[in-house]
Amino acid sequence: MEKSLIKEVIELYKENKWMDIIDKNPNVTNEEARKLLWVWPSFKNLEFIKEKLNEFNMNGISSIGCGCGLLEWIISKSTRLEVIGYEINEIWWTSKYCIPQFINLTYVENNNYILKSNLALVFCYFNDSEAFNDYVNNYEGNLIFIIGPGEGRGTHTDPSPFKPNFQTNNWVLNDYQEIKTTKDFIAVYIRYNNLIC
Template identity: 55%
Template sequence: MEENGLKDTVLGLYHLKKWREILKLNENSSDNGALKLLWVWPDEKNLFFIKRIVNDLACEGISSIGCGCGLLEWIINEATGLPVLGYEVNQEWWESKYSNPKFIKLNYVLNINEECLDSKYAILFCYFNDRDAFQKYIKNYRGNVVFIIGPGKENWKHTDPKPFSPDFGGCEWDLYSYQEVKNTGDYIAVYVRHNNYLNI
C-alpha cells in the first residue's frame, strides 16, 4: 500500500472507530509510510498489558509526551477505555498544512513543569528522542509510573531514552515490568518510583 493510500485508509477506519482494523494494516510490512503514523504497531495483547499496568498501579490514565499525531494514543483509548492525554511542543508544525492529521486533541507545552503533568496519570514516552527534555519531564513529574516504548538491545533503531537503559537523572526509578511489541524487537518497559512503590 502506498503511503498516501495508507494514510487515507487509516483515516477512514479512524472515523469508523475500527482500531483493530488499523492495527492489521501493518502486519506484514513497515516500509509503506507506516512509521509516519505510528512508531510502534502493537497488538491487542500489548494494549491490554498497558491497561493492566495502569489499573494495577492505580493510575487514572496516561499522559503521552511527544505524542505526534496521536494515533497510538487514540488506539489505546479506544481499545482499553483509558483516558489518554497527548502533549507536543511544536504547535506551529502540528497546526500547519504539512503535518499528519491529528487523531486526538494535542496539548501544547511551552514550559515543562509539574502543572502540565497530572500526578494521577502514568506518563508515556514512545520513541522519544531528547534526553534533556525527558529528564526535565521526569524531574517535574510527581506521579509514580513511567512507560518507555522503544527498541530493545538488538534493535538498530535509535531513541533516547531506551526502554532498558534510560537515564532518569537520578536513581529513584525501578523496572517494574516489560513486554515485547509483537515480535518486533520493540519493547514496552514500565518503571515505578521506588520510594513510593509500597504506596502504589
C-alpha cells in the first residue's frame, strides 16, 4: 500500500531531510497536503525569504497562525534563523486528533504575546483581518511577509498579499514572488520610515 504523504513527511522530518520534503512538491489542493501546508514553497522561494530577512537585518520570523509549523521548520532549516510559531486553541493542538507539530507552538490567548522586533512577521494563509491588525499594531519591527492567493487562484485570505488593508499608511510593498506557478504569492511589506535613509 502507498505510504501517506503525512507519514512520509514525518519520517523525513525525523531524519532532518527538509530538502526532500521540498522535493515532494505535492499539489496543495490535495487534502492530505493541505493538512501540512497551504503553500509548498520551492528552494527559490526559501532563498527569497532568506534574502529579505538578511536585507532588513532580521534574526528570523514570528509566524502567526502557523498551524502544524512545517513551513516554519523548513524556514528555520533553510535560513538557520530563529522561528517562533503562534497559534490559538491549545486544546485542539494538544489533542490526539490533530496532526503532529514540527515546531513548538506558542499559544496566544487574550492578547498575551510580545512580538520581537528583530523577527519579521509572517502571515501564511491567515484569515482574520481584525487579529491581523492587532498583531501588526503590536509589532515594532520593520518587515512583514504576507503569503496567500493572488488573482485567479480561487482561494481567499484576509489579509490578502496585495490588498492587506493595513490600518495605517506605515507599510509599503517592497517586493513579491510567486510560489512556483501556483498563483500564490509571498508579498513583502516594509515600514514606511525604513525607506528614508
